Amino acid sequence: MSILPNKTDATYLRWAARNLLRISFLGMDPGPVRIWQLVKRYPWINAFLKVNGLMSRLMGIRTGVYRETTGYILNQFVRAFAEIVRDMDRYSERLVWHEDLVPPEVIYAMGLNPFMVEMLGIVLPMVDVAEGERLIDEAENAGLPPDTCTLPRISVGLALKKYLPPPLCVVTSNSPCDGGMTSYAFLEDLYHAPTFRLALPYRYKDKAAIAYYVEEMKKMIAFLEAHTPGRMNWDRLRAVCEERNRAVAYELELWDMLRHKPAPLGSDVVYLGHLAFALLLPGRPSSTEVFKHLVDYARQSMQSGGGLADERYRVLLWNPPTMIFPDIFSWSEEEFGATMVMDMLTFNRHPFIDTSTPETMLHGLAQIFMQGPMAQHTRGPVEYFFDDMFFIHEHYSTDTIWMAGHIGCKNTQALLGMMREKCRRRNIPLLTIDYDLGDSRVVSKDGIKEQVTMFMKTVMGA
Numbered sequence: 001m002s003i004l005p006n007k008t009d010a011t012y013l014r015w016a017a018r019n020l021l022r023i024s025f026l027g028m029d030p031g032p033v034r035i036w037q038l039v040k041r042y043p044w045i046n047a048f049l050k051v052n053g054l055m056s057r058l059m060g061i062r063t064g065v066y067r068e069t070t071g072y073i074l075n076q077f078v079r080a081f082a083e084i085v086r087d088m089d090r091y092s093e094r095l096v097w098h099e100d101l102v103p104p105e106v107i108y109a110m111g112l113n114p115f116m117v118e119m120l121g122i123v124l125p126m127v128d129v130a131e132g133e134r135l136i137d138e139a140e141n142a143g144l145p146p147d148t149c150t151l152p153r154i155s156v157g158l159a160l161k162k163y164l165p166p167p168l169c170v171v172t173s174n175s176p177c178d179g180g181m182t183s184y185a186f187l188e189d190l191y192h193a194p195t196f197r198l199a200l201p202y203r204y205k206d207k208a209a210i211a212y213y214v215e216e217m218k219k220m221i222a223f224l225e226a227h228t229p230g231r232m233n234w235d236r237l238r239a240v241c242e243e244r245n246r247a248v249a250y251e252l253e254l255w256d257m258l259r260h261k262p263a264p265l266g267s268d269v270v271y272l273g274h275l276a277f278a279l280l281l282p283g284r285p286s287s288t289e290v291f292k293h294l295v296d297y298a299r300q301s302m303q304s305g306g307g308l309a310d311e312r313y314r315v316l317l318w319n320p321p322t323m324i325f326p327d328i329f330s331w332s333e334e335e336f337g338a339t340m341v342m343d344m345l346t347f348n349r350h351p352f353i354d355t356s357t358p359e360t361m362l363h364g365l366a367q368i369f370m371q372g373p374m375a376q377h378t379r380g381p382v383e384y385f386f387d388d389m390f391f392i393h394e395h396y397s398t399d400t401i402w403m404a405g406h407i408g409c410k411n412t413q414a415l416l417g418m419m420r421e422k423c424r425r426r427n428i429p430l431l432t433i434d435y436d437l438g439d440s441r442v443v444s445k446d447g448i449k450e451q452v453t454m455f456m457k458t459v460m461g462a
């Protein structure tokens, strides 16, 4: 059976039309001439015209509510992207870059316009892998070592081409890894922007570390006030944190439903929702709405028999998802009935933020900042990496762990031997996929498929 969906089915066509409509809104605001100028200056905007191709791959053979939700999440992705492009232009004099490990709540509450630098390094390989590879080469040719992770290499490539909107200043951190940190030395130099680095302590779950980080955040606020017209508005921060709490409550409800067999939703629907609306745009009513909708879809899906009726294997994905092959799970759902029910980037133990005082808000945010994606598992003692992994495996009754062994991620490459040993002792089938997150020339999609197929046949007996 072909993995191409029937593109004439009503669900695909409806969501494809809605995506095009959303993109066309950019022609009205900021207007056709301005958008044309923006596309010329930032050609990556064009990549989003390919979103329907990505949607068709992600929909795969999915049917019913699961297929509908795949369309919905992609459409929300397009909405969010269009808003980012519009705001990047509309509020250019208030634009601040932030690293993906520095969540934007504080910047937003200060009346500034946050722009996550790594956003494009994550999204470009998914929609236009060749464009991502061109940028990787740019960075390498400029001297960034070829063994640096391709995610920060894409950011540097964009900066070298001046494809990033100029910021007033930059806030970043000493996390999650050497490659990520090094890229900001390039970015700072290329855009001559004042840069503040938050320092994350090693044992970041300790009380003293949280107190230390609260002070770091106060310094960050002072830095932003010194270099931008933004001023801290604690009432606005309270509103942002309360909105964030509402979204987290919905997401927890969704996670509970994912324990159900067959899972009502899964894979890209879960991690794309989290990436865009919990990490990129937290604390906004529109993001809360997305999680509310996902909960509603999951409930409907459970009532109609689950997302993948023929769910034979439940997968826990460790490490960031395979961005050069984002449809890996719609493919594995069809080939093996294997669906992903939870992943490392999505799962977290972020607290609800106590919004009673500025100090309690900073305390809650400090924990969220420190336990950002990847860093929460790949920084600090090794238990931070394994404890959650085995907890999720049991909590979500997964049959196998797939480690997306991105070759540029030295933090996690260093743990592969230990991971193998620990899984063997627990009798958990482990697949390590050798590949590169953003560069399909290292291992192609077919190469990934081959590894998965071999594992499923020989180890899982599929």
Ligand code: SF4
Pocket: 149, 150, 151, 152, 176, 177, 178, 179, 180, 320, 374, 378, 406, 408, 409, 410, 411, 437
């Ligand atoms: S994938 Fe690994 S190497 Fe790349 S930015 Fe994340 S932690 Fe760093």
